[in-house]
Amino acid sequence: MEYTIGFIGTGNMAGAIINGIVASHMISPSQIALYDINKEKLESYRSQGFAVCKSIEALVSQCKNVVLSIKPQNFTDVLAQIRPAVNKETVFISIAAGISAQFIKENLGYDVKLVRVMPNTPLLLGCGSSAISKIDPVTEEEFSFVKKIFACAGQVETIDSEKMNEVIPLNGSSPAYIYLFAKVFVDRAVSLGFDADTANRLFCNTLIGSAKMMLESGKTHQELIDMVTSPGGTTFAGLKALEENNFNKALIQCFDDTIKRTYELGQ
Structure with missing residues (x-):
């Protein structure tokens, strides 16, 4: 795999996470791959040294960790597109409200490695709060890496995966x-x-x-x-x-x- 982490979607929340990672010097821009339908935004990132992928399939096939930073209503279409590129080593990170681990795994047709995260908008200032849960078969080492990513922009709390919906009024909304x-x-x-x-x-x-x-x-x-x-x-x-x-x-x-x-x- 060529890149450490990739982002499908570069909206406000993804931007906050990316900025936190770069500001902490945890990962260099050249090791962060991005895909977005907004080509102008991608060109701006490219000029800053980030890797830009022509398709989400290409991003998934080249990244060890993939952040699904898209709107909940777009998940079905996006998962269908990336399904052919999925492999057993990829760790998917979902920051979407309400999208269950079961839904993601069923739509990818594979028992993928998955971490669910509920961040909030203060991540934009580096003082956010993220609730995070580990979904099998993610390893402790992989989970620790994801926690470090979100710790770059604020506090991280590990919670039971069954409580990811219930945490939203406490943390996300x-x-x-x-x-x-x-x-x-x-x-x-x-x-x-x-x-x-x-x-x-x-x-x-x-x-x-x-x-x-x-x-x-x-x-x-x-x-x-x-x-x-x-x-x-x-x-x-x-x-x-x-x-x-x-x-x-x-x-x-x-x-x-x-x-x-x-x-x-x-x-």
Whole structure:
């Protein structure tokens, strides 16, 4: 095999992973092969020293590791195209929501080596979070290599392969829900006369600090809530409003509907 890793699709998420790999000096651009239907994007990568393949079949036949960085609705067509080029040594890495290991193996007609990953968009800044699972017959050495790839752009957590759909609201979709929370608060602050950038910085830096408290303080979520909340105080009033408007129920519904849609996409 000529290349260490190949990417079928070079969208935002693939670009974030590629940038992380190159920035860490883990693999040189010349050892990374790419294929995309966007020829202009491929030429841009070629000018930076990356290998560009004329077809996805050529990419698969020349790469030890192949990242399937395509939309879920395109999987059937893409898997049909690469099926003739599959061999027992290739490790496929899927970052698509809802596409099961069984679906990929059945469509490739072979018990391929497979690793499923659920990354998120903060990988674009090198501070993402990726949930990753090992599917037999991937070896521990091969799995370790894939984990190192995603560690180049953030944190990596190994989870049970049976929980890859359930992790999506925690990890894959959750940035959108956090952004919505921020948008509501910042928009409200602006309506009260705050400068938008100032309000956004105040909220975001509070969010960063709160995340560090959750990760590093050793306290439970409830203990941290109690630290901020005085009986009858301002935070107490805000939490009461959330409770009266079924905030917890709405979040649970959000979590469950995300998982439900993931299974629907995989059918």
